[in-house]
Amino acid sequence: MRVGELAERTGVSERSLRYYEKQGLLTAERTPGGHREFGDWAVDRVIRIQALYAAGLNSTKIATLLPCMRDADGGPSARxxxxxxxxxxxxxxxxxxxxxxxxxxxxxxxxxxxxxxxxxxxxxxxxxxx
Known part of the structure; x- marks a missing residue:
C-alpha cells in the first residue's frame, strides 16, 4: 500500500509516516518510480508506534524497543x-x-x-x- 493509504488506515498523517521512516521506526520498499510501498504489517507497526508515543516514549527509545516487541507475523527479532x-x-x-x-x-x-x-x-x- 502507498503512504496515503497507510495514513488513511491508521489515522496518522503522511508527514508523520515519513518521519517514522526517517527515524528508522518504519521501513518501506520503493517502486521503480520512487514511491513508498508498505506491506499490511505496517498498519500494526504504526498503531504500535502511536501507542508508544502516547505513553511518552521518544523516537530513539521506540526505535530501540520495537525490535524487542512481538510483531503480528511472529516473535521479536531481538532481546x-x-x-x-x-x-x-x-x-x-x-x-x-x-x-x-x-x-x-x-x-x-x-x-x-x-x-x-x-x-x-x-x-x-x-x-x-x-
Whole structure:
C-alpha cells in the first residue's frame, strides 16, 4: 500500500509516516518510480508506534524497543538488554505516577460535579431595614 493509504488506515498523517521512516521506526520498499510501498504489517507497526508515543516514549527509545516487541507475523527479532529493561521500568513507573495524578484529578472533578448536581438551597431575601 502507498503512504496515503497507510495514513488513511491508521489515522496518522503522511508527514508523520515519513518521519517514522526517517527515524528508522518504519521501513518501506520503493517502486521503480520512487514511491513508498508498505506491506499490511505496517498498519500494526504504526498503531504500535502511536501507542508508544502516547505513553511518552521518544523516537530513539521506540526505535530501540520495537525490535524487542512481538510483531503480528511472529516473535521479536531481538532481546531487550538489561539497560533497556531498566529504562522501560522507569518509564512504567513514570506512567504509573501520571495515572495516579489523573485519578486524583478525576476525583476532584467528581466532587465538583456531585456538588453541582445537588439542589441549591432557596435564597433568602435580605431583611428590610425598618
Amino acid at each position: 531487550a538488554t538489561e539497560r533497556l529493561v531498566a529504562e522501560l521500568a522507569q518509564e512504567r513507573e513514570r506512567i504509573d505516577r501520571l495515572i495516579a495524578d489523573l485519578l486524583r484529578s478525576r476525583d476532584v472533578l467528581d466532587e465538583v460535579l456531585e456538588m453541582a448536581a445537588q439542589p441549591r438551597p432557596a435564597a433568602t431575601a435580605p431583611a428590610s431595614a425598618v
